[in-house]
Amino acid sequence: MPASENQGFNTRAVHAGQEFEPRTGAVVPPLHFSSTYAQDGIGGLRSGYEYGRGGNPTRDALQVQLAALELGTHAYSFSSGLAAEDALIRALTRPGDHIVLGNDAYGGTYRLISRVLGDWGIGNTPVDMANLDMVRDAVAANKTRFLWVETPSNPLMKITDIAALADIAHDAGALLVVDNTFASPYLQTPLALGADVVVHSTTKYIGGHSDVVGGAVVVKDAELADKIGFVQFAVGAVSGPMDAFLTTRGLKTLGVRMDRHSENGQAVAEWLLERPEVEAVLYPGLPTHPGHELAKKQMRKFGGMVSVQFKGGEAAARKVAESTSVFTLAESLGGIESLMNYPSEMTHASVKGTELAVPVNLLRLSCGIEDVEDLIADLDRAFSAIP
Ligand SMILES: *Cc1c(COP(=O)(O)O)cnc(C)c1O
Numbered sequence: 001m002p003a004s005e006n007q008g009f010n011t012r013a014v015h016a017g018q019e020f021e022p023r024t025g026a027v028v029p030p031l032h033f034s035s036t037y038a039q040d041g042i043g044g045l046r047s048g049y050e051y052g053r054g055g056n057p058t059r060d061a062l063q064v065q066l067a068a069l070e071l072g073t074h075a076y077s078f079s080s081g082l083a084a085e086d087a088l089i090r091a092l093t094r095p096g097d098h099i100v101l102g103n104d105a106y107g108g109t110y111r112l113i114s115r116v117l118g119d120w121g122i123g124n125t126p127v128d129m130a131n132l133d134m135v136r137d138a139v140a141a142n143k144t145r146f147l148w149v150e151t152p153s154n155p156l157m158k159i160t161d162i163a164a165l166a167d168i169a170h171d172a173g174a175l176l177v178v179d180n181t182f183a184s185p186y187l188q189t190p191l192a193l194g195a196d197v198v199v200h201s202t203t204k205y206i207g208g209h210s211d212v213v214g215g216a217v218v219v220k221d222a223e224l225a226d227k228i229g230f231v232q233f234a235v236g237a238v239s240g241p242m243d244a245f246l247t248t249r250g251l252k253t254l255g256v257r258m259d260r261h262s263e264n265g266q267a268v269a270e271w272l273l274e275r276p277e278v279e280a281v282l283y284p285g286l287p288t289h290p291g292h293e294l295a296k297k298q299m300r301k302f303g304g305m306v307s308v309q310f311k312g313g314e315a316a317a318r319k320v321a322e323s324t325s326v327f328t329l330a331e332s333l334g335g336i337e338s339l340m341n342y343p344s345e346m347t348h349a350s351v352k353g354t355e356l357a358v359p360v361n362l363l364r365l366s367c368g369i370e371d372v373e374d375l376i377a378d379l380d381r382a383f384s385a386i387p
Contacts, residue, residue, distance in 0.1 A: 009069065009186055010255040017064030018248070031245045032057045053236045059244040063216075065251055066206075069185040071192050072218035074225035076232045077244055081181065081201025082108050083237035084215030088199060089113070089146070091231040092175070092224065095121030098142035102129040102160070104153045104358075106179065106201075107351040113148075126355060129153070129160040130290075132168065139172045146197075150179040151188075152295070155307045155343045155364040157282040159291025162298055166194030175224075181205070181334070186258040188299045191220050204334030208250040208257055214239045257336065257369060261304030264338075264367040264375060269306045271376050277316060277386055279361065282307040304367040305333060314360040316386045317342060321363055323382035326374050333366035338375055340365055 007015075020027050035052040039045060049055050059077050066075035078084040089112075093099070099113055103126040113124050125138045129149050139147055147169040151160040162178060169176040177197040178190035184205040190198050200206060202214040219225050232238060239247065262285070269283035284295035285302030295302060310316035320340075321329055327340040331347050341347055343358040351357055367375060 005068070005071075012068045013065070013254055014252050016068035017061040018252075029057070029061050031241055033241050052241075053238060054233050056238075056241055056244070058241040058248075059239055062239070062244045062248045062251070065248055066185075066200075066202075066216050066218055069251070069254070070180070070198050070218040071185075071189045072198065072220045073222065074220075074229070075216055075218040076228050077202070077239045077247070078215040078217070078232065079237045079239050079243070080213050081199070081203060081215035082112055084199055084201075084217050085109060085112055086116070087231045087235060087237060088177070088197060088217045088228060089117055089122065090235070091227040092197075093117075093122055093145045096123075096143055097121075097145040098123040098125065099146045099148055100125050100127060100135065100138045100142070100144050100174075101146075101148040102150055102153055102158075103127055103355055104156045104158060105148065105150055105356065106154050106181075107348040107356065109148070109179065110354075110356055111350045129165070130158055132161070132164055135165065136168050136172075139168060139174060144169075144172055144174045146177050147174050148177045148179070150182065151298075152182045152284055152291075152303065152305065154182060154305075155282075155341070155348070155358060155362060157284060157289070157291075157305065157307050159284050159289075159295045159298075161294055162188075162190050162193040162195055166196075169196075170194075182305055183299060183303060184254060184258055184334075186255045187262070187301055187303055191218065193298060196221065196224065202247050202251075203332060205258065205261070206251050206254060206334075207247050208254065208335060209246075210332060210335035210337065212243050212246040212250075214243050214247050258301065258303065260369040261334075261367060262301035264369065264372045265302060265304040265306050267372045268365065268367050268375055268379070271379070272306065272308050275383065277310055277312060277383055278308055279311045280309040282309070306365045306367060308363050308365065309359060310361045310363075310386075312361070312386055314344075317361050317363050319386050320379075320382045323385040324378050325381075326370060326378035327365065327382075333364070335366070336369045338366060338368035338370060
């Protein structure tokens with residue numbers, strides 16, 4: 001059954017791009033490993049397929065599915081989230097252009113923009129995205145091509161008004177790019193709120209099982225799509241067929257997983273809030289979170305990411321991180337298994353000492369889909385190890 005845009009999220013997740021194979025009726029579209037395609041006479045391509053870098057049916061199926069879920073017209077799948085970001089930036093910026101980004105952007109994004117693309121003449125200004133006047137000034141002060149935001153942000157869980165940022169970007173002739181990795185399209189669809197581009201690390205919630213690295217760019221404009229599609233083809237950081245297949249399989253269950261991640265995230269955040277060892281809990285589902293009302297407006301639920309700061313400082317955070325057994329101490333997030341991360345030394349080590357540095361008493365929890373009683377019991381045990 002082909003998916004239609006009138007259908008609900010889960011129906012589109014299961015069916016978009018996933019038509020059964022016509023010859024055998026195989027319900028799951030086959031995984032195509034072929035690097036090249038037979039031609040019916042010179043230039044006689046079957047359905048446009050010529051060579052694997054330019055097109056692959058398994059990748060195409062994923063791209064159709066991604067576009068349907070993000071409410072875009074075109075999606076492009078890459079070998080990693082950063083490969084997707086690199087292709088996007090090189091497709092749509094030129095030397096002298098500027099990127100204004102959140103001052104708590106993903107460390108790898110900042111590293112790519114400042115230390116790789118900076119040498120090719122792309123400028124950047126990190127700003128506090130919650131301060132819209134500052135954002136407006138930063139955008140106006142430069143030849144800004146992209147306003148780049150993550151909401152919820154990583155790992156401070158700040159919520160930013162996507163519709164307001166879209167207006168600021170568009171007034172200045174810039175594009176709004178939203179890294180939607182933390183929310184996933186089930187919780188939030190930035191293109192429908194006025195954003196021009198969505199980027200993803202599909203490694204996280206979209207893949208959802210911590211078994212594949214990938215990225216994606218989604219747009220709703222044919223001209224932008226052509227430029228991004230050209231760089232995907234010309235540079236070639238495409239996702240391989242097996243990666244695309246695993247990502248598609250993960251994406252089919254995104255909605256049911258996000259419901260559970262959100263339930264568990266909420267329960268863990270509420271438990272943390274009551275603990276005497278805790279200085280602050282950063283979770284948009286808590287009424288005490290400064291972005292709670294905005295999150296309610298632009299998100300369906302609040303997700304499984306919870307950050308927590310300890311009164312006992314760095315020592316307490318490190319002790320808890322090294323004392324859990326259901327939560328695994330590891331980088332990354334968004335998988336079905338719960339993960340614990342100490343950003344200052346792990347995911348965000350590359351921004352240590354910069355204005356994007358993360359507090360040393362902070363732990364980031366990616367709440368998986370396990371039974372929440374076991375997650376809380378695990379945290380309870382780890383808290384008792386705090387000196
Ligand atoms: C992981 C991550 C990225 C980078 O994606 P990779 O797949 O690791 O290259 C970008 N943005 C956010 C928010 C991430 O969490």
